[in-house]
Amino acid sequence: MKPRKKNNNNEEENIHRWLISYSDFLTLLFTFFVALYALSTVDITKAEKMTTSLRKVFKVIDEPISFEEDRNKAIIEDLRKLLNDISGINIKSDARGVVITFPDALLFSSGSAELKPEAYDALTRIAEKLKEIPGKVAIEGHTDNVPISSSIYKSNWELSAARASSVLHFLLQKGLNPDRFMIAGYGEYRPVASNDTEEGRAKNRRVELIILR
Structure with a gap:
């Protein structure tokens, strides 16, 4: 084989x-x-x-941010001219948008959420300006950390919310669209200064109107 x-x-x-x-x-x-x-x-x-x-592409991406910054600067300039004869109002821009800060003494008596007649002029001017500016608006109430003694409001939180609501109702009476607005009351929990001094507490007692980005 x-x-x-x-x-x-x-x-x-x-x-x-x-x-x-x-x-x-x-x-x-x-x-x-x-x-x-x-x-x-x-x-x-x-x-x-x-x-x-690539630089051109990134420039195109950055354009909306530049446009928004220019828009906010223009709004701030207009508002400062509009309110330059009313002391105490601060106008600035931050991450939220254009922020108009009212000291509580301009708008309210101590412990109250009822607008003073002296506040009507400033709020009326702002209402007319808001008719020219599109977009959402937030209204925030803030207080110091001194406990409130009131038969109406049990806490600073409630007082701050009621104050924000009072500002909103005034603006709505001027013909602004309710859909644009949101309100919040933060009480003593978002201070911008120390509550250890009267000056700091006065800064913390405020209402902020924010024209949102």
Whole structure:
């Protein structure tokens, strides 16, 4: 009987497979080094053009922010001119938007949420200005940390909310859309100054009207 040659054929076939795999590996390795070379010889002009294009893209993205900042500056300037003869009102811009801060003494008597007649003029001017400015408006009431002694309000929290509500109702009477507004009372929990001094407590007793971003 003749010996079989099956094993020899299998060995030869395995060798060919190994050679093919090795050849593929060399091809991939060659391609990798070609790619590295291409990356190391980037056309400077093309790279500069790409950088310029990216800067233009980011400039477009930044434009809304610049527009918003310009808008807020214009609003602040107009409001300061509008209210320049009324002392105590502070107007600034922060992360929330344009913030108009009223000291409580301008709007209310101590422990009360009923607007003083002296407050009507300032609030009327602001109401007319808000008719020209689109967007949402927040009204926030704040107090100091001195406990309130009132038969109407059990806490500073309730007083601050009632004061914000009084300002809102006045503005709505001037024809502004209720859908634009939101109110909040924070009591003593968002101070802007120390409550250890009378000056600090006076700063904390305030109502903020925010033209939101």
